[in-house]
Amino acid sequence: MRSFFLFLIVLSKLILPAKGQPEQQPNIIFILVDDLGYGDIGVFFQNERKGRNDRSEPWIMTPHLDNMAQEGAMMTDHYTAAPVCAPSRASILMGVNQGHAHVRDNQFDKEIGENHTMADVLKAAGYATVAVGKWGLQGKGEGPDWPTHPLKVGFDQYFGYIRHGDGHEHYPVEGVYRGSKEVYHNYEIVEGLDKCYTGDLFTARAKDYIIKHQEKNSQQPFFMYLAYDTPHAVIELPTQGYPDGGGLNGGVQWLGTEGNMINTATGEVDSFIYPEFAEATYDHDKDPSTVEVPWPDTYKRYATVNRRIDDQVGDLMNLLEDLEISENTLVVFTSDNGPSRESYLPQEYVAYTPEFFNNFAYFDGIKRDVYEGGLRTATIAHWPEHIKAGTVVNSPSISYDWMATFADAAGAPVPIRTDGVSLLPSLTGKGKQEASQIYVEYAQGGKVPEYAEFLEAHQGKKRGQMQMLRQGNMVGVRYNIKGHGDDFEIYEVTKDPQQGNDLAADNEALQTTFKATVLRNRIIDKQAPRPYDEALVPSMVVDKPKNGLVAKTYSVNSAWIPKVSLKAVSSKKVKSLAINKVSTKGNLVMWQGYLAVPEDGKYTFSADRGRSHFFMRIHDIGVLDGNYATDHSPEGTVHLQKGLHPVKIYYLKETRNTPLNLFWTDADGNKQEIPAGAWYR
Structure with missing residues (x-):
C-alpha cells in the first residue's frame, strides 16, 4: 500500500x-x-x-x-x-x-x-x-x-x-x-x-x-x-x-x-x-x-x-x-x-x-x-x-x-x-x-546521576514517568509521576539554565496551564502506558457559542492533507459536516469550531469517509488520522471533560464527493453518529 x-x-x-516551490x-x-x-x-x-x-x-x-x-x-x-x-x-x-x-x-x-x-x-x-x-x-x-x-x-x-x-x-x-x-x-x-x-x-x-x-x-x-x-x-x-x-x-x-x-x-x-x-x-x-x-x-x-x-x-x-x-x-x-x-x-x-x-x-x-x-x-x-x-x-x-x-x-x-x-x-x-510546540514524555528506571556539578536537589532523583514542556522562557518538568495531579517544577531557563529555582509556588496559573497543555498534546498508546492516560482533557470556556461550525475551503496541490497557511477561498457557517453544504470552491475542506461533550468520560471516535483523506484534531490531539492510509477507518480514544472542546476536521475532496460521517462511542460502548447539535462555533 x-x-x-x-x-x-x-x-x-x-x-x-x-505551489510556492522555489526555482531551485x-x-x-x-x-x-x-x-x-x-x-x-x-x-x-x-x-x-x-x-x-x-x-x-x-x-x-x-x-x-x-x-x-x-x-x-x-x-x-x-x-x-x-x-x-x-x-x-x-x-x-x-x-x-x-x-x-x-x-x-x-x-x-x-x-x-x-x-x-x-x-x-x-x-x-x-x-x-x-x-x-x-x-x-x-x-x-x-x-x-x-x-x-x-x-x-x-x-x-x-x-x-x-x-x-x-x-x-x-x-x-x-x-x-x-x-x-x-x-x-x-x-x-x-x-x-x-x-x-x-x-x-x-x-x-x-x-x-x-x-x-x-x-x-x-x-x-x-x-x-x-x-x-x-x-x-x-x-x-x-x-x-x-x-x-x-x-x-x-x-x-x-x-x-x-x-x-x-x-x-x-x-x-x-x-x-x-x-x-x-x-x-x-x-x-x-x-x-x-x-x-x-x-x-x-x-x-x-x-x-x-x-x-x-x-x-x-x-x-x-x-x-x-x-x-x-x-x-x-x-x-x-x-x-x-x-x-x-x-x-x-x-x-x-x-x-x-x-x-x-x-x-x-x-x-x-x-x-x-x-x-x-x-x-x-x-x-x-x-x-x-x-x-x-x-x-x-x-x-x-x-x-x-x-x-x-x-x-x-x-x-x-x-x-x-x-x-x-x-x-x-x-x-x-x-x-x-x-x-515543545513537549516530551518518557519513562525510564534509574535516577539522575549524583554528580557534584549537579544541584543537590536533582542528584539521585528517581526518574520513572517523566514529562517536560516549554512555553516561551518557562519550562515545566515532572519526574516520577504518579498521577496527573502531580505538580510541575517550573523554571525560567533563560535565567536559570541549571533549573535550581523552582517557581511553581508563585505560578499557580501557569501550573494549571501546563497540566492542561500536556493532556491537549497527546493520545494514549497502550504499549507505553502513562499514569495520566485517563485524566480528563479540560474543556474550554467559550463566550456565547452558537450552534454549527465554520467550513473553510482551500485550493491545495498535494496528495495528502497539508498544514494550510494559505488564504481560504471560501468561508461559510454550516450546521453539520454535510459535504453538499460546503462551497464547491477548493478541494480541501476544514470544519472548525467546538465539540460539545455531554458528560465526563472516555470517548472513542471513528469515521466513515470512503477512501478520502481525512484528519481530526481535538485541541492539539491527533484523534483520527486517515491522511496516510485511506483503505481503513481509524479510531482514536480520548478522555474528555464535559463541555466545549476546540475541533478541526479536514477532508480532501476527491473527484466524487463521499459523505463524511463521524461517530463517538462512550465508556459504556454506546456508538452513535455525532449529532448536529454537538457542534458549536
Missing part, C-alpha cells in the same frame, strides 16, 4: 509542482550523531571552558563544527524529542512529538509506524533520498520482511546498521568489544568491511553517494539522513589519523573493494589517539603545586571519537565546496539526546562519566533525563545563500520541527499530522517565526 501511495504522490508531483530546491543533509552532549561542541561550551584555563577542567576542541556554526546558525535552545535514541529518531523522521509517536520510551527496533516520513515528503517533492548509518526503527522480521526498513518509508537507498544494538559496536567485522555486526546496503549484507571504523565508513559512503549523484543527476536535489553511531557507548578508536585534505580528493574515501572498502581500513583496529590527547595532562587534585597527571585512557578515547566526528563533518563540508553545491545545500548538525555515561569498555578502563569534560555544559541531567542536560542539543544549521553567517537563534525549537522546515525549504506541503513548525523564519530572518 505504501508503494502505491508513493507512486501517486510522485505522479502528482510530476503533473502539478507544489536546496539539497538537504541532516546529520544526527549519537549521545553527543550540548557541552561537547567548542562554540557551545568547550571554548569557554578552555578560556577559563582551569587545568582541573580538561577541554576538547571542534574546529570544523565551530567554523560551520560561524558560517551559519547556532541554535542555542534546540531540544530533542526524547532523551534516548529510538523514540527521538522516530519523532524526527515522523515530525511528531512523543505523545503522537508510534515509538516511545525504550522501544528499540520497533517499526516506525504507517505514516508519512520526512523522506516521503521530500521524495514527493522530487528529491532523491538516501539514509546512511544507524536505523533501529525497522520492526520485526528480516531483510525484505522488515516492515519499516528505510526503503519502505521513503528512502531510495540505504547503507548502515539496521538493528539498534549493532550501533553499539564501531567495527562491524572485528567487533572489538561487542562482537561482529551486520551492515546492510539496501536489503543485502555488506561483506569485506575489515578494519572499517563506522564513523569513517558512513562518512565515506555519504561522500560517495553525493559525488555519484552529482555526476549522474546534478539537476535533481537530494536529501540525506546521515545518522552516525558515534560517540555512543563503546568509545572505540579509529585505525589511524584522519587523512589529509578532505572533500573530493582528500579525507576518507570510498574504495568499494572487499577487505579495502575505505582508505582508512588499514593499520591497527582500535588504536589511534589524536596526538593532542595522547600526552594530555590535567590537575587531578585541583592543586597547582602538585604534578599534573595524564588523562585516563577512557577520556583520551572519548576526546578522539569526538574530534573524529568533527573531522568527518569538516570533510563532508569540504566536499560540498569542491562540488560547488555548498551554497545551495542546507546542512543541519544535531544529536539525538544528551550525553551518556555508558562506555562498554573492559574493566581495566575507568568508567566513563560526563563529569570529566562536563558534556552536559551548563545544565543538570544526561541521557534519559528530561532536565535540560538530557534534552538540550547543540544544533547548527548551514545554508550560505539563506542563513547569514554568525546567526544565533535563541528562540526555543525541537527536533520534530525539521520535517516542516525541510518541507518549507523544498516548497513542499507538510502533512497535517506534524506537530512541528518551519524554522526557516528564525534561521533566515525572513517572515514571522511560529512558536514551536
Whole structure:
C-alpha cells in the first residue's frame, strides 16, 4: 500500500509542482550523531571552558563544527524529542512529538509506524533520498520482511546498521568489544568491511553517494539522513589519523573493494589517539603545586571519537565546496539526546562519566533525563545563500520541527499530522517565526546521576514517568509521576539554565496551564502506558457559542492533507459536516469550531469517509488520522471533560464527493453518529 501511495504522490508531483516551490530546491543533509552532549561542541561550551584555563577542567576542541556554526546558525535552545535514541529518531523522521509517536520510551527496533516520513515528503517533492548509518526503527522480521526498513518509508537507498544494538559496536567485522555486526546496503549484507571504523565508513559512503549523484543527476536535489553511531557507548578508536585534505580528493574515501572498502581500513583496529590527547595532562587534585597527571585512557578515547566526528563533518563540508553545491545545500548538525555515561569498555578502563569534560555544559541531567542536560542539543544549521553567517537563534525549537522546515525549504506541503513548525523564519530572518510546540514524555528506571556539578536537589532523583514542556522562557518538568495531579517544577531557563529555582509556588496559573497543555498534546498508546492516560482533557470556556461550525475551503496541490497557511477561498457557517453544504470552491475542506461533550468520560471516535483523506484534531490531539492510509477507518480514544472542546476536521475532496460521517462511542460502548447539535462555533 505504501508503494502505491508513493507512486501517486510522485505522479502528482510530476503533473502539478507544489505551489510556492522555489526555482531551485536546496539539497538537504541532516546529520544526527549519537549521545553527543550540548557541552561537547567548542562554540557551545568547550571554548569557554578552555578560556577559563582551569587545568582541573580538561577541554576538547571542534574546529570544523565551530567554523560551520560561524558560517551559519547556532541554535542555542534546540531540544530533542526524547532523551534516548529510538523514540527521538522516530519523532524526527515522523515530525511528531512523543505523545503522537508510534515509538516511545525504550522501544528499540520497533517499526516506525504507517505514516508519512520526512523522506516521503521530500521524495514527493522530487528529491532523491538516501539514509546512511544507524536505523533501529525497522520492526520485526528480516531483510525484505522488515516492515519499516528505510526503503519502505521513503528512502531510495540505504547503507548502515539496521538493528539498534549493532550501533553499539564501531567495527562491524572485528567487533572489538561487542562482537561482529551486520551492515546492510539496501536489503543485502555488506561483506569485506575489515578494519572499517563506522564513523569513517558512513562518512565515506555519504561522500560517495553525493559525488555519484552529482555526476549522474546534478539537476535533481537530494536529501540525506546521515545518522552516525558515534560517540555512543563503546568509545572505540579509529585505525589511524584522519587523512589529509578532505572533500573530493582528500579525507576518507570510498574504495568499494572487499577487505579495502575505505582508505582508512588499514593499520591497527582500535588504536589511534589524536596526538593532542595522547600526552594530555590535567590537575587531578585541583592543586597547582602538585604534578599534573595524564588523562585516563577512557577520556583520551572519548576526546578522539569526538574530534573524529568533527573531522568527518569538516570533510563532508569540504566536499560540498569542491562540488560547488555548498551554497545551495542546507546542512543541519544535531544529536539525538544528551550525553551518556555508558562506555562498554573492559574493566581495566575507568568508567566513563560526563563529569570529566562536563558534556552536559551548563545544565543538570544526561541521557534519559528530561532536565535540560538530557534534552538540550547543540544544533547548527548551514545554508550560505539563506542563513547569514554568525546567526544565533535563541528562540526555543525541537527536533520534530525539521520535517516542516525541510518541507518549507523544498516548497513542499507538510502533512497535517506534524506537530512541528518551519524554522526557516528564525534561521533566515525572513517572515514571522511560529512558536514551536515543545513537549516530551518518557519513562525510564534509574535516577539522575549524583554528580557534584549537579544541584543537590536533582542528584539521585528517581526518574520513572517523566514529562517536560516549554512555553516561551518557562519550562515545566515532572519526574516520577504518579498521577496527573502531580505538580510541575517550573523554571525560567533563560535565567536559570541549571533549573535550581523552582517557581511553581508563585505560578499557580501557569501550573494549571501546563497540566492542561500536556493532556491537549497527546493520545494514549497502550504499549507505553502513562499514569495520566485517563485524566480528563479540560474543556474550554467559550463566550456565547452558537450552534454549527465554520467550513473553510482551500485550493491545495498535494496528495495528502497539508498544514494550510494559505488564504481560504471560501468561508461559510454550516450546521453539520454535510459535504453538499460546503462551497464547491477548493478541494480541501476544514470544519472548525467546538465539540460539545455531554458528560465526563472516555470517548472513542471513528469515521466513515470512503477512501478520502481525512484528519481530526481535538485541541492539539491527533484523534483520527486517515491522511496516510485511506483503505481503513481509524479510531482514536480520548478522555474528555464535559463541555466545549476546540475541533478541526479536514477532508480532501476527491473527484466524487463521499459523505463524511463521524461517530463517538462512550465508556459504556454506546456508538452513535455525532449529532448536529454537538457542534458549536
